[in-house]
Amino acid sequence: MTTDELRSAWRGFNDLNSELLELALADGDLDEGSAATLLARLVGHIQYMGLLLRSDPARPTLINAQYSPWNWGHSNPDTLYLSARIDDAHDYRVFGTLGSVSQTTFGVYTGKGDQGTAVKVLADDLDVADDGTFEIIFGRERQGSNWFELSPGADSFCAYQTYGDWNREAKGTIRIECLGEPAGADPPSLAASTEAFGANLTASRELFTMWVKDIPARVFGALPKNVAIPPMQPPTAMAGAWFVPIAWELGEDQALVIDYQIPDGSPYVGICLTDRWSAMIDIESRQTSLNLGQSQIIDGHVRILLSTRDFGVPNWLDARGYRGGVVTWRATTPTQPSPPVVTVIGTDEIDRYFDPAQRLTPAERAAALARRHAHFADRNLP
Structure with missing residues (x-):
């Protein structure tokens, strides 16, 4: 029995x-x-x-x-x-x-x-x-x-x-x-x-x-594509955090430019990619997220490229292999911040938004990814 x-x-x-x-x-x-x-x-x-x-x-x-x-x-x-x-x-x-x-x-x-x-x-x-x-x-x-x-x-x-x-x-x-x-x-x-x-x-x-x-169906599936909604605070999110989920979908020769101003006095701002099932994408081995310490910042402003090819842009979110998903922007601040500005562009327009003189070499990208892997290896130790 x-x-x-x-x-x-x-x-x-x-x-x-x-x-x-x-x-x-x-x-x-x-x-x-x-x-x-x-x-x-x-x-x-x-x-x-x-x-x-x-x-x-x-x-x-x-x-x-x-x-x-x-x-x-x-x-x-x-x-x-x-x-x-x-x-x-x-x-x-x-x-x-x-x-x-x-x-x-x-x-x-x-x-x-x-x-x-x-x-x-x-x-x-x-x-x-x-x-x-x-x-x-x-x-x-x-x-x-x-x-x-x-x-x-x-x-x-x-x-x-x-x-x-x-x-x-x-x-x-x-x-x-x-x-x-x-x-x-x-x-x-x-x-x-x-x-x-x-x-x-x-x-x-x-x-x-x-x-x-x-x-995904009730919340993220209802979002307009390639549009940033006003920041929100889900009830079970960590204290002080504001979220802007951006449902993105791109054609083969398109990319997404995401611009945001760092909120005054904010100790943390970050952005990351998730797939259609709300899971983070290869966070330990690919540049699928960026925080302020990893981003190029000009006068309190950050500009990010989300694309399915690596064009050498330092502030790049690696969406290779995906046609769409959700990119989530987070900021810790006591009051509601301004949302990011999202723009769909053609991949032939990238040089208009990102200085061609400021591109990473393959070796520099590889070094950044090696540092990324080392960080997670250390963080995940008991």
Whole structure:
């Protein structure tokens, strides 16, 4: 009987992942980039759900929640996302040392995606010791100076560390623990394991469907092409961040010019490419994102070229292999900033917008990409 139960549970796993593949293929007409990365995205989703299957709110463990190849959700390549599963039956202590990154924020979340709610905390608003150490309590009863209420239904904690300059900034050391004395862990039983496995499959379907179908169709699919909308603040985004999602679509001999003015006093501005399923594109090996530390800036102004060929422009977003997707501009600022200006041009017009004398050689581009890979290799170490 035991083997029959295990085989049945595994058939459910196989059936689900076949279903998810078909869901991703439902819209058809995949460009080369989307088709080439889909299988790795599916495996990454399985890896991520495997981590969640083994998580325990009474013994929370931080994981890198947006590590390649799993990174649905229009994530930010400049941000290290550390996440842990929690619940509203426990109180939690978050502690450690703040790094030198541009911005560190913490959040406790209820629900998923753009329908969730959150308690958000900026590191700048905390009482922090002179040596950079800190302690935050997310709990049901007030305690300490850095206390924040744990909302009913809370199910996840996230720490965001956003780099403004990859070469000069360093991440902090962040930990989470459950307060009190959690009960000892019970030995596993087949009944409990298969029940948890089934619940994990349901959560897997819901998460995948939300990011691959529902939000692209409801939010990003409704955007006009190659137009910047006014900056917005989604409810579950990190504190202080404004977003401008730009749905782009280009013909073979077209490119996109994106101009923006750096908001006064903003500690962070960045822009990145995501594919049709809201996943970041090859962030560790290609220049698919740019922050202020990586951009050429003239009088507080940044001009970026999004194109499917490399024309040697320093401020280039590498869209090779894709016909369209979403490019997301982010800025941290207390008030709503002005949106970027987006212009579709022919590739024969690039020299009118970008000085031909300021082009990178292949060796210079390769050096920039090597630095990029080294940064992610260091960032993703525990």
